[in-house]
Amino acid sequence: MNRRHALLRLSALSAASLLPWSAAGVFASAAAASALNALPRTALVFGNSRYKDAPLKNPANDAGAISEGLGKLGFAVVSLLDGGKTAMENAIRRHVEQLARNKGVGLFYFAGHGLQVNWRNFLVPVDAHLGSADDIPRQTVDLAALLGGIGKAGNPMNIVILDACRDNPFGGELKSGKGLSQMDAPLGTLLAYATAPGNVASDGSGANGLYTENLLREIGTPEARIEDVFKRVRLAVRRASQGQQIPWESTSLEEDFYFLPPASIKKLSEEELARQFAEEAAVWERAQQSGQVAAVEDYLRRYPSGHFSELAAVRLDRMLAKQGEKKVSLINTAANPYTKGTGLIDLGYRIGDRYVYRSIDLLTTVENRKLVNTVSEIAGDRIIYNGGALVTDLLGNLLKRPDGTTFGPSQMFIGEYHLGKKWSTRYSIHFAKGGQDNIELDLKVVGRETITVPAGTFDCFRCQATGWVLNLGLSLEWNFWVAPDKVNRPVALEAWWRKRGRISRSERQELESYTRAG
Structure with a gap:
């Protein structure tokens, strides 16, 4: 990057970037959330149970319970039970027309059979008779077409919930993958599956399916952000199923939405933010020290999107694996054209692993140093390099650098990356x-x-970070690229530090070589 490019980037800074990050960000978020939660709410709910060839017990019950729950939360609900293809398509068309008129928040819920063929997902009406793959496009509802139709309504936000990840029950010559295929959520949409792509969910043995049972409870939690609702559902379903069903979401939402919003959403002062952080940090510290699954779960229930939640998720994975949990895996492949995929970090460090980076000043483009880091010890969840000069956690987050500066627990680098993920x-x-x-x-x-x-050359997820060094008054802008399936440290990182809008330091670090021991 040349000096002119750098100065152009600097000139593009908004006035808000001169405020402390937390104050500016919370103010903007609060204003947007207040407006969003005041909009009309419209829901379309399908529950298909009475399939001639493969009936299901719970979808109609689930749809009825969801309709009742959403009605109590201010949604105008249209419910269709045991719908055929024509009835489903007509209901979807009317739903889109209503969203186009009221420009409110839309919600679509489907419980029933779903299929994937060649990475395309289809929702199955009760009048479908599927004997071969050729029957599917003609007799089912294409999820991509449904999402595209909803997107044309022009409303600011949509929630799409699919409790349709059941195995193909239709037999014959019909060949399809398990469950639903991964898709990236369209703009302004949260897309939720009852279980991870490529896996199947149970129909349940009670009045409602496991996923919907927990969803009903969580949407009624006062003042819970929508992402937190679904994260709590995921944790509860995972634990109840012993890892055999793990809900999954893709989101492109930019604003906070609450099923039960607070009476008012206000900007917090720096003192209030600091107090809240201290309380959260104390809960996380106790969870780490306890070594107990229950303590980590308690942290994640209280702070689903917390400052340590990504660290907690990785710790929980490792603890449950030691206890024998056989966690289902997300089926992820580059062949799927409907998603950018998911990257899972490799935690398998070895003594002798060697990473060499070169550091370049972004303004002068001059290489100013070389960083050679060799793993010399692995101590629990700490990776020690160069005899202790450098220390990181398993995800690559810095704990100590060679000049002796130390860092508290952080989650700049995380365990799972997918398009739209925020933390x-x-x-x-x-x-x-x-x-x-x-x-x-x-x-x-x-x-x-x-x-x-x-x-x-690496196929990478590109991540952006913006923030603030609070006491020094430095604003931060970082970009970094990770290829979790290839290397467990960043491939490249660009960092800009600014003081009162002026660049005080800039740097690019890029991987020069990487050698795995053994």
Whole structure:
């Protein structure tokens, strides 16, 4: 990147970037959330149970319960039970027309049979008679077409919930993959599956299916952000099924939505934010020290999108695996044209693994140093390099750098990446020469792209981070690229530090070579 490009990027900064990140971000988020939650709410609910060839017990019950629950939350609900293809398509058309008129929040819920063929997902009406793959497009509802139709309504937000991840029951010559295929949520949409793509969900033995039972409970939680609702559902279903059913979501939402919104959404002061963070950090510290699954679960229920939630999720995975949980895996392949995929970090470090980075000043394009880091010890969830000069956690988050500066727990780097994923972190930094500060970052996966560095060419997820070094008054803008299936450290990272809008430092680190031991 040349100096002119850097200065152009600097000139594009908004006035809001001169405010402390947390204050500006919370103010904007609060204003947007207040407006969104005041909009009309419209829901279309399908529950298909009476299939001639493969009846299901719970979808009609689930749809009835969801309709009742959404009605109590202010949704105008249209419900269709045991719908044929024509009835489903007509109801969808009217739903889209209503959203186009009222420009409100839309919700679509389907419980019943769903299929995937060649990565396309289809919702099955009760009058379908499927003997071969050729029957599917003619006799079912194409999910991609449904999402495209909803998108044309022009309303600001849609929620699409699919409790349709059941195995193909139709037999004959019909060949389809298990469950539903992964899809990336369209703009302004949260797309939720009852279980991870490529897996199947149980119809349940009670009045409602396992997924819908937990969803009903969580949407009634006061003042819960929509992402937190679904994260709590995921945790509850996972634990109840012993890892055999793990709900999954894709989101492109930019604003907070609440099924039961708070009476008012206000900007928090720095003091209030600091107090809340201290309370959360204390809960996380106790969970780590306890070594108990229940304590980590308690943290995740209380702070589903917390400053340590990504760390907690990885810790929970490892703890449950040791207890014998056989967690289902998300079926993920580059052949699927409807998604950018999901990247899962490899935690399998080895003593002797060697990472070499070169550091470049972004303004001068001059290489100013080389960083050679060799794993010398693995101590629990800490990776120690160069005899202790550098220490990170398993995800690559910095705990100590060679000059002696240390860092509190952070989650800049996480365990799972997919397009649209958002998270945040706040952590302390203790300078080797004395003094300390706190760093806050908002992060998001913004794309998937191929980049070339000296170590080679990698298919990467590109992530953006913006934030603030609170006491020093430095604004931060970072971009980093990760290829979790190829290398467990970042492939490249660009960092910009600004003071009162002026660049005080800039750097690009890129992987020059990477050697696995053994």
